[in-house]
Amino acid sequence: MTKQLIIILMSFVFINLNAQKKWQAPAEAKQLQNPFNADETLLQKGQKVFQSLCVSCHGTDGTGNPVMLKTLNPPPADLTSAAVQQQTDGEIFWKITRGRGLMASYKNMLSDEERWAVVTYIRKLGENKPEKITKQVTGNNNEVDAFAFSQLINAKTTYIRQTGGFGFGIQHRFGATKFDKNMLKNFFGLDLASNIRFSFEIPVTNKLMLDIGRTRYGKFYDLGAKYLWLKQTVDNKIPVSVAFYENVAVTTENAPQYSENATFDDGRKFEYKFYHRLFYDTQLIFSRKFNEKFSAQIAVELVWRNLTPALPTGQKAYVFAVPVSMRFKTGLKSAIDLEIMPDAYHLFIPVSLAYEIASSGNHVFQITLTNSERILSQNLFFNTTLHYRDGFILGFNLSRYF
Ligand code: HEC
Numbered sequence: 048m049t050k051q052l053i054i055i056l057m058s059f060v061f062i063n064l065n066a067q068k069k070w071q072a073p074a075e076a077k078q079l080q081n082p083f084n085a086d087e088t089l090l091q092k093g094q095k096v097f098q099s100l101c102v103s104c105h106g107t108d109g110t111g112n113p114v115m116l117k118t119l120n121p122p123p124a125d126l127t128s129a130a131v132q133q134q135t136d137g138e139i140f141w142k143i144t145r146g147r148g149l150m151a152s153y154k155n156m157l158s159d160e161e162r163w164a165v166v167t168y169i170r171k172l173g174e175n176k177p178e179k180i181t182k183q184v185t186g187n188n189n190e191v192d193a194f195a196f197s198q199l200i201n202a203k204t205t206y207i208r209q210t211g212g213f214g215f216g217i218q219h220r221f222g223a224t225k226f227d228k229n230m231l232k233n234f235f236g237l238d239l240a241s242n243i244r245f246s247f248e249i250p251v252t253n254k255l256m257l258d259i260g261r262t263r264y265g266k267f268y269d270l271g272a273k274y275l276w277l278k279q280t281v282d283n284k285i286p287v288s289v290a291f292y293e294n295v296a297v298t299t300e301n302a303p304q305y306s307e308n309a310t311f312d313d314g315r316k317f318e319y320k321f322y323h324r325l326f327y328d329t330q331l332i333f334s335r336k337f338n339e340k341f342s343a344q345i346a347v348e349l350v351w352r353n354l355t356p357a358l359p360t361g362q363k364a365y366v367f368a369v370p371v372s373m374r375f376k377t378g379l380k381s382a383i384d385l386e387i388m389p390d391a392y393h394l395f396i397p398v399s400l401a402y403e404i405a406s407s408g409n410h411v412f413q414i415t416l417t418n419s420e421r422i423l424s425q426n427l428f429f430n431t432t433l434h435y436r437d438g439f440i441l442g443f444n445l446s447r448y449f
Contacts, residue, residue, distance in 0.1 A: 070124075070147055072138035079137030081163045087211070089160075093168030096161050100153070109172035119149055132173040135281075139166050191279040193288060193334035193342040196411050196446050197248055197256065199372045200386045200399040201422055204344060205290040205334040207256045207275045208448055214248035214258075216446040220420040225438035236441050242420040262296075262423050264430075267326075269296035269423060279335060287335045294328040296425045323354035326425035343373045348390075350424050366392040366428040380405050384413065388428070395431045397421075401444070413444040 083089055098107070104119065106112040109126035116122045124131055131139065143162050146152030153162060194204035197214065208214055222239020224230050233239055246260035258271040271294035279288045302319045309317040327350065334344035348368040355364045368390035376382045384401040401413040417440045419431035433440070 070142065072134070072141040076137050076141035077135050079135075079140055081136050081140075081166065083160055083163050085167050089164045090167050090171060092161065093164035093166070093171075096157060096165045097168050100156075101165070104149075109169065121148070123150070126169050127173045131169070136163075136166050136170075139169060191281060191288075191336050193279065193336040193344060194374060195405065197258070197273070198444075198446070199374065199384050200401045200413065200415055200417065200444065201397065201424070201427060202344075202346065202370050202372045202386050202388070203271075203273065203290075203292050203330065203332065204372070205275060205278075205288040205332050207253065207273060207290070208248060208250045210250045210253060212250070212448050214246075214446060214448045216244075216246045216248070216444065218244045218246075218422045218442070218444045220415070220417065220422065220440050220442035223420060223433050223438055223440050225433075230438075236439075240420075241442075242422060244422045258294075260423070264421060265296075265423075265426055266299040267296045267423055267425065268299065269294050269425070271295075271328075287333050290332045290334075292328070292330040292332060294424070296326045296328070296423055298324045298326070319354075325353045326423075327351045328424040330424075340376045341374070343371070345372075346370050348424065350428055352425065352429070362429065363392070366390050368392075368424075368428055370397075374403075390428050392428055394429070395419075395434045397427050397431045398435045409448040411444075411446045415442040415444060416440070417442060 097105075097109075102112065104112055104115045104123040105126055106115075106123075110128075111123045111125055140162055142150075143157075143165060144152065144154045146154075157165070192206055194206045197204055197206045197208060198216070201218075220242045222233065222236040222241060224233055224236035224239070242262065242264045244260050244262040246258055248256055248258045250256045254275045256273045258269075258273070260269045260271075261267070262269070271292060273290055273292045275288065275290045277285050277287070277289040279285055305317060305319065311317055328348065329351075330346045330348045332344055332346040334342065336342045346369065348370060349365060350368070351365045353364075355362045368388050370386060370388040372384070372386045374382050374384050382403040382405075384399075384403055386397070386399040388397040390396065395418060397417070397419050399415060399417040399419075401415045403411060403413045405411040418433045418435040418438075419427055420440055420442075421427040421430050
């Protein structure tokens with residue numbers, strides 16, 4: 048209590064001294080980087096420091112102790128606000144080190160490690176704010192994420208979730224509806240057969256993430272691994288993020304009917320084996336965040352299946368594609384997503400459009416408009432049977448991190 052009284056008294060002395068001037072860290076502070084591992088132990092250290100030294104003014108959640116907000120001038124900064132969270136780790140570290148007015152200098156009171164730890168904790172406090180969508184909080188703030196989620200509509204992005212949680216997603220597609228008189232009768236495809244994929248995402252390290260899914264069409268179970276090789280940096284020393292993605296899907300449909308004297312193309316006797324059920328998807332993905340509003344990516348993708356239908360189309364075992372994905376932010380929480388996936392197979396090129404609403408950095412909902420009910424690359428490229436001129440498929444994606 049006496050501590051608070053002293054603070055309040057001090058506040059009258061300092062009143063208006065710094066009130067109107069925005070507190071700006073010098074340019075060289077921007078580049079300062081956390082030399083310590085931004086892991087769980089550091090975070091816990093930061094939490095301890097914060098709870099013993101900072102909550103009296105900044106409040107337990109970082110938004111400010113209500114009493115201090117009223118009495119101090121300038122008031123303690125809301126550490127979860129965009130104004131603070133958009134600063135680099137270096138700038139926040141510099142301010143804690145130097146102090147200003149009532150905000151003491153912690154240079155001598157706290158070690159370097161303790162000050163970096165509390166910066167890490169301030170990031171954590173800012174995590175549940177919607178601003179996180181525009182500025183992904185990572186251990187190293189020189190890094191840029193082009194996309195805030197690990198898949199856009201159907202395409203995988205270069206994004207990898209930070210470890211310590213897991214993701215859950217639902218991708219749902221209603222039936223195909225053509226621009227004809229049945230469109231309304233079938234209620235824009237909502238009455239027709241639908242496809243759905245459930246998936247879990249498990250970050251293993253901050254470079255490696257696994258995902259596991261189940262899709263209705265093809266009764267596929269799929270297991271994927273994404274490895275982030277390079278990550279775009281603010282200073283543009285690394286201009287793009289590059290990720291490698293591999294997915295193996297197994298169909299659990301009943302074995303196809305075939306006659307006893309069926310043969311392979313080369314004349315060997317055909318027999319349905321387990322490996323015929325496997326479909327592979329391999330991708331190298333390049334993404335770039337161009338500015339606060341626009342991100343894009345391009346991938347080189349090869350899809351391979353171990354068994355191809357013989358007739359009537361003479362389908363190939365593989366398809367090459369160069370999917371292009373774009374995201375235009377239309378507001379703090381909303382965006383329009385577009386995917387065009389030219390491939391060498393050319394039934395019809397998969398084209399998808401989505402309106403995205405993200406209620407926080409941890410949750411996104413998309414209304415999708417596609418020309419394929421297929422979701423997994425392994426059957427998207429082989430089974431897109433609708434030209435976008437002729438009709439569309441409504442759907443939605445839901446993705447959440449826990
Ligand atoms: C006596 C109250 C008080 C305490 C205790 C305190 N702060 Fe502050 N803090 C302030 C005030 C007041 C400001 C605004 C200073 C200004 O703008 O001139 C501030 C500003 C800041 C800023 C800068 C925000 C911006 O605008 O960029 C950071 C970061 C910060 N405090 C972190 C901390 C941390 C970390 C601790 C604990 C180690 C701490 N503060 C303890 C009162 C306090």
